[in-house]
Amino acid sequence: MNEKKREAISEFDVHSGEPVGIIAAQSIGEPGTQMILRTFHYAGIEATIATSGLPRIVELVDARKRPATPITYVYLDSEARKSLEKAESVAKRINEVRMNGLVRRAIENFSKGTVKLILDMQAAEAVELTAAQIAQKLAKATGYEASVEGGSILIRLHTNNMKEIRSASVRLMKKVIQGIEGAGKAIIQQDKSGTFYIIAAGSNVSEIIKLDGVDKSRLYTNDVFAMYNLFGIEAARNTLVNELKKTLKEQKINVDERHLAVVADAMTYAGDIKGIGRHGLSGQKISVFAKAAYEETVKHLVNAATFGEIDHMRGVTENILVGKQIPLGTGSVKLAIKRSGSKKVESEKKQDKPQ
Amino acid sequence: MAGKRGDHEYVPVHDIVDGKELRTFLEERKLKVENLPKIFSTDPQAVKLGAKEGQVIRVKRNDHSNEYLYYRLVIK
Incomplete structure (x- = not known):
């Protein structure tokens, strides 16, 4: 890039003190009102339909551990x-194949201590498994004795305890026979x-x-936490931006990617993924007044009084609360009158260092 | 969004920064190291680099066709 271009662009740089977070919130929030409020589920369509619209945005911004529809x-x-x-x-x-997808009926025989699994041969054929293969895999996975009888599998548990037989059969049905669990x-x-x-x-x-x-x-x-665990915080941040962008685009809402990047950066600032809300970002606010202004006012004030906390009044909320100018934009600059020889001013200056 | 030499599309290039680069970066912005965004020492990318607590990792980000550097302090 040549010098002139760079200079022209630099005029549009974000200035120091600009409330980018608030601008981002408004820029996402306003067009967000047009989003659908509920996801719809259609019967008969085989492919999974991902959560979209507002529920998906809420899921991302709240940093839910598991999305409703992981893909x-x-x-x-x-x-x-x-x-x-x-x-x-x-x-x-x-492809995850669980036993309950292959079994049509499970018959528990409590006097003999056996479980008879009547297979759905059509379902088994669809995943290219024969009854013998299923029995073999099941025996290997559970350690039980399994034998094939025509279109069904007989499992001998060698016990007459009803509770044990029942729990074993429930466990059998949940076993993953082929593919990756989850x-x-x-x-x-x-x-x-x-x-x-x-x-x-x-x-x-x-x-x-x-x-x-x-x-x-x-x-x-699309599972942000799965990406975080496997690839790290930077990948999680990029996934967040990408998912937010994708969800908004689906709804034909145009939001500048940089607003989404601000949100994702704020959420991943501490090295892990924090949701935006009481338990995440807002819960970390240092100011007692800011915390008290948000939720559970009395609890925060009583705690602060008990432990003798100090509020430096550096945030927005607490300054609005007491009627002072907020430390944003032109308010982020502080002035001091320098009277030569005045030691008092010097000492004040030290205290009032920005941030 | 892809890192050029990264192992994954979504993982930009990470490396550990030396003292001099970090000092000029922090001085220009009047920052302390603790003000930087954090990365856990158990993070897969930090583990790959063998980064220790207190070191700073430089991330070569590439968003919306804009390349820039992002710094993260390694914490426990």
Whole structure:
């Protein structure tokens, strides 16, 4: 970039003391009123529909540990992305198959201490499993004795305790037989250029990344905490910006990306992801008055009085509260009269250092 | 948003900064090290660099086609 251009652009730089946070909040909030307030669920559509609109924004900004509809985008390496066969083999290793999806009926025999699982052979065929394979995997995963009887599996528990048999059968139904636990249903997709990729309805990225054929540099999930745990705080911050942007764009709302970046930076400032609210950012405010002005006024004031806390009156809330000028914009500058030889001014100056 | 040499699309390049660069950065903005954003020493990227508590990690960010540096103090 040449000097003239740089100089021209620098006139539009944000000045020191500009309340960027408030501007960001207003810039997102105003068009946000046009967003849909409820997510709709349609019956009969197989692919999972991600939460969108206001519920999704609330989920992101509150830093919920698990999104309502986690989705993982698994891109494939140069070999697997061109061949459907290889893509299918990767999808098969991801696709989470639980026992309760394969069993039509479970019959518990309390006198013999057995559980008979009548298989849904159509469902088993769909995930390319035979009864013998299921029995073998089940035995390996649980340690129980399992044998095949026609279209069903008989499990011997060697106990007559009703409670034990019942809890064992509940546990059996929850067992993941194939794929990755928490990865959800995996569906192969093809983009315009004919490249295959996989969408999974879960967010267990830390396991998916270990698979062969997965492009490790592009694995992405809409679960911000999953991204944080696997790739770190900077990736979480970028995921936050990206998800906020995507959600707003879906609703045809145009908000400058830099406003979203301010929000994401504030949320990730402390090294982990903090929600915006009482337990997150606002809870960290140092000023007693600011905390008391927000919620639980008496509790904060009593605590502050008990422990003799000091309020330096550096924030916005507490200065509005007492009717002083707020330390933003032109208010962020302080003036002192320098009278030569006056030691008092010198000492005041030291106290009033900005920030 | 991608880092050029990063291992992942969403992970910009991280490295540990030396004392001189950090000092000029902080002096220009009249900041203390504690004012910087934080990164946990257990963060996957900090672990990869072997960063210790008190060191500062420089992140080469690239948002909306604007390259800039971001600094994070390593904490426990």
